[in-house]
Amino acid sequence: MRKAPILCVLAITCLAQQPRQRGGRRVRFDPVEAAAGHEIYNRSCTMCHGLDGAPGDRAPALGAQRRYLRATTEDIQDAIKNGIKGTNMPASPLPEADIKKLVAYIHSLRATAVDLDVPGNPAKGEQVFQAKANCAKCHMVNGRGGILGPDLSNIGAERSLAALREALTIPKPIPPRGYQPAKVTTTNNQTIEGIVKNQHNTSFQILGADEKLHLLTADQIKEITFHPKSLMPADFDKVLNPTEFQDLLAYLSRQARSRR
Amino acid sequence: MRPILAALLAIAAHAQVTYNDLLKPDPANWLHYSGQYHSQRHSPLQQVTTANVKKLTPQWIYHVDAGRRLETVPLVVDGVMYFTNPNEVYALDARTGREIWRYERQPALQKGPNRGAAVYGNRVYIGTPDAHLVALDARNGSLLWESKIAEAKEGYWSPAAPMVVKDKVIMGIAPSDHGLNGFLDAYDANTGERLWRWHAIPRPGEPNHDTWAGDSWKTGGGGTWLTGSYDPELNLLYWGTGNPAPDFDGDVRKGDNLYTECIVALDADTGKMKWYFQTTPWDVHDWDAVEIPVLVDANYKGSPRKLLVQGNRNGFYYVLDRVTGEFLHGTPFIKELNWASGLTAKGRPIRVEGVIPSLKGTKTCPATSGATNWMSPAYNPATGWFYIVAQEGCGINTKSRDTFRPGGNSYMGTGYIESPEEPWQMYIRALDLTTGKIQWEYKQINSRRYAAGLLSTAGGLIFGGDDQGFLTALDAKTGKALWSFNTGQQISAQPMTYAIDGKQYVAIANGSNVVAFALHD
Numbered sequence: 001m002r003k004a005p006i007l008c009v010l011a012i013t014c015l016a017q018q019p020r021q022r023g024g025r026r027v028r029f030d031p032v033e034a035a036a037g038h039e040i041y042n043r044s045c046t047m048c049h050g051l052d053g054a055p056g057d058r059a060p061a062l063g064a065q066r067r068y069l070r071a072t073t074e075d076i077q078d079a080i081k082n083g084i085k086g087t088n089m090p091a092s093p094l095p096e097a098d099i100k101k102l103v104a105y106i107h108s109l110r111a112t113a114v115d116l117d118v119p120g121n122p123a124k125g126e127q128v129f130q131a132k133a134n135c136a137k138c139h140m141v142n143g144r145g146g147i148l149g150p151d152l153s154n155i156g157a158e159r160s161l162a163a164l165r166e167a168l169t170i171p172k173p174i175p176p177r178g179y180q181p182a183k184v185t186t187t188n189n190q191t192i193e194g195i196v197k198n199q200h201n202t203s204f205q206i207l208g209a210d211e212k213l214h215l216l217t218a219d220q221i222k223e224i225t226f227h228p229k230s231l232m233p234a235d236f237d238k239v240l241n242p243t244e245f246q247d248l249l250a251y252l253s254r255q256a257r258s259r260r
Numbered sequence: 261m262r263p264i265l266a267a268l269l270a271i272a273a274h275a276q277v278t279y280n281d282l283l284k285p286d287p288a289n290w291l292h293y294s295g296q297y298h299s300q301r302h303s304p305l306q307q308v309t310t311a312n313v314k315k316l317t318p319q320w321i322y323h324v325d326a327g328r329r330l331e332t333v334p335l336v337v338d339g340v341m342y343f344t345n346p347n348e349v350y351a352l353d354a355r356t357g358r359e360i361w362r363y364e365r366q367p368a369l370q371k372g373p374n375r376g377a378a379v380y381g382n383r384v385y386i387g388t389p390d391a392h393l394v395a396l397d398a399r400n401g402s403l404l405w406e407s408k409i410a411e412a413k414e415g416y417w418s419p420a421a422p423m424v425v426k427d428k429v430i431m432g433i434a435p436s437d438h439g440l441n442g443f444l445d446a447y448d449a450n451t452g453e454r455l456w457r458w459h460a461i462p463r464p465g466e467p468n469h470d471t472w473a474g475d476s477w478k479t480g481g482g483g484t485w486l487t488g489s490y491d492p493e494l495n496l497l498y499w500g501t502g503n504p505a506p507d508f509d510g511d512v513r514k515g516d517n518l519y520t521e522c523i524v525a526l527d528a529d530t531g532k533m534k535w536y537f538q539t540t541p542w543d544v545h546d547w548d549a550v551e552i553p554v555l556v557d558a559n560y561k562g563s564p565r566k567l568l569v570q571g572n573r574n575g576f577y578y579v580l581d582r583v584t585g586e587f588l589h590g591t592p593f594i595k596e597l598n599w600a601s602g603l604t605a606k607g608r609p610i611r612v613e614g615v616i617p618s619l620k621g622t623k624t625c626p627a628t629s630g631a632t633n634w635m636s637p638a639y640n641p642a643t644g645w646f647y648i649v650a651q652e653g654c655g656i657n658t659k660s661r662d663t664f665r666p667g668g669n670s671y672m673g674t675g676y677i678e679s680p681e682e683p684w685q686m687y688i689r690a691l692d693l694t695t696g697k698i699q700w701e702y703k704q705i706n707s708r709r710y711a712a713g714l715l716s717t718a719g720g721l722i723f724g725g726d727d728q729g730f731l732t733a734l735d736a737k738t739g740k741a742l743w744s745f746n747t748g749q750q751i752s753a754q755p756m757t758y759a760i761d762g763k764q765y766v767a768i769a770n771g772s773n774v775v776a777f778a779l780h781d
Binding site for chain 1: 340354359360397399400402403405
């Protein structure tokens with residue numbers, strides 16, 4: 001725990017507020033072609049790229065959380081068919097039909113989770129969410145649950161499967177904007193714990209663990225301590241057994257809103 | 261760190277809004293579009309007075325990136341402000357103007373305006389440009405549900421601020437000018453399920469269907485694009501309805517065209533109509549009667565009455581008995597009025613022959629933009645006066661035979677231009693509640709277009725604003741301007757007031773900003 005007088009801490013962690021960017025790109029692909037492409041990829045491309053689209057020794061991951069220059073079917077197809085000039089990415093001798101499957105596979109790596117038929121038992125996953133893993137304590141789904149974490153009612157349509165897996169297993173190096181856990185002691189010696197929705201030298205807006213908003217001016221604050229880690233546990237691959245974990249992924253990946 | 265449930269805190273924390281709160285809002289809060297159910301827009305807050313208003317200074321300005329001409333009325337709940345832009349909701353710390361969360365709905369269709377939100381429980385409700393009712397969690401802006409109100413592809417949209425009554429969200433619809441029939445809806449505040457719909461145009465077999473010639477009822481109009489009022493004792497909602505369509509060509513819809521341009525009283529539980537009063541039967545000038553119906557309990561000719569008053573776009577100020585809908589009194593609140601020579605004992609206008617749109621153009625006063633419009637009026641119980649934004653001026657109204665084309669195309673039968681002889685001029689006027697007699701007027705020099713509505717405060721002030729961007733405080737008794745501030749952008753919204761820790765704020769949306777004022781300490 002980092003403890004410091006308020007202004008000094010602010011100098012380090014003061015972040016400009018920005019709206020959270022949500023909403024993944026919905027890409028269309030044929031799942032059968034993608035499955036076939038997966039095999040071709042693991043067979044033909046992994047001397048450079050990594051297995052299953054992971055980063056390799058001599059080439060980048062194809063489905064990572066990063067920006068890609070080539071996102072459209074045409075551009076990816078062109079890269080595979082003709083190679084990328086001036087780099088080690090070679091032109092592939094594979095027939096047109098196989099290249100089409102590879103493109104479908106690369107799309108599937110980058111697709112939001114709802115566009116994949118993620119294996120597992122979603123109903124059991126919901127039980128894990130509600131009970132064993134206690135996700136609902138912090139997350140709302142369709143109007144039920146806690147509010148300290150983001151609403152997950154549409155998470156399958158906003159994030160890729162890889163991103164979901166990552167959120168559950170790899171702790172973020174620093175808490176994302178709007179989710180900075182903090183403990184405040186006010187000048188009249190009250191304590192408020194919660195997450196910082198917004199902050200400035202002059203005021204703090206905190207969503208308390210009591211699920212209420214606490215709006216404080218800087219002169220009402222005696223001390224504020226920022227917790228270096230997000231409230232999101234991110235050790236669920238260890239806490240849950242592999243079946244539970246897969247069921248949870250199956251459940252999360254299917255959370256997508258449909259409009260009435 | 262494991263968050264523990266915080267112990268009881270003295271620091272003000274944002275609480276749930278109950279129906280009781282909506283009935284009797286804490287004066288520090290502003291929970292409804294028009295302040296309270298009676299829509300008087302009068303606040304008991306009195307830290308800012310006629311004596312000290314000169315010291316009113318901006319406390320913060322919040323800029324909305326996508327904002328153009330915000331028409332939103334901010335709500336404040338225990339120090340948290342909620343306001344809207346089409347498809348967007350902002351939650352701010354109302355003391356500092358700092359953002360707590362924002363909601364941006366996809367697709368980011370910007371068809372506007374949006375006039376504001378409603379709050380209830382832990383929820384914030386808005387209407388959207390694609391005619392949905394959306395419920396958000398008031399604490400973090402999460403989407404809880406959305407319900408389709410009407411088909412956006414047909415041209416419907418929902419600019420009005422919703423109103424919550426008991427466990428229902430009451431929601432109107434726009435527009436009237438596309439030949440789309442209006443209605444008023446109630447939705448379950450918890451689930452978004454639609455509970456009732458009142459149709460503004462009676463369908464075949466329903467009473468008053470015969471006020472429409474032939475099939476003209478099918479494209480009749482009668483939108484409900486502003487927020488109405490509510491009397492909890494009578495359990496009646498009062499709503500104004502919009503113009504008939506096509507707006508300017510009445511030849512194709514002979515008859516009174518009920519219930520367009522009416523004030524209607526609906527049972528809040530069922531949506532059943534208790535009474536209606538039509539201000540302009542067979543209107544041909546686009547004078548929607550959606551202006552805020554203001555509910556006042558007052559003595560009328562010696563006996564206490566439950567009154568409903570409205571300054572109407574057609575130029576008349578109406579006093580009704582809101583229990584029965586009986587017309588009590590009506591008088592013009594503008595000087596330039598040429599289309600009617602007065603009202604009958606029942607409140608029906610006595611039309612001046614020939615003042616209807618024509619092929620070559622007919623001078624019509626007030627203009628179609630109206631003697632007033634969506635600018636909220638206010639009522640101050642201390643003075644007993646009704647305050648209204650008034651436009652003096654005439655239009656040249658023309659007609660042509662139009663064809664209804666589905667899909668959100670305008671169906672107006674032509675339109676109007678500003679009369680070159682009588683340029684428009686804006687005023688703020690104080691009217692005696694029961695007689696409508698003008699007590700004073702404040703001329704907004706060089707202002708010709710609609711701008712801000714009005715706010716009355718127990719400090720003896722009327723806040724208003726103009727199209728040149730000034731927010732102005734007038735003495736409610738004399739109409740004398742005591743303070744003015746140039747906000748730098750045209751104002752098109754209604755001012756409101758709230759308090760935090762005993763400090764009174766006055767806030768208004770102006771152009772792409774929201775700005776809050778308080779006394780300089």
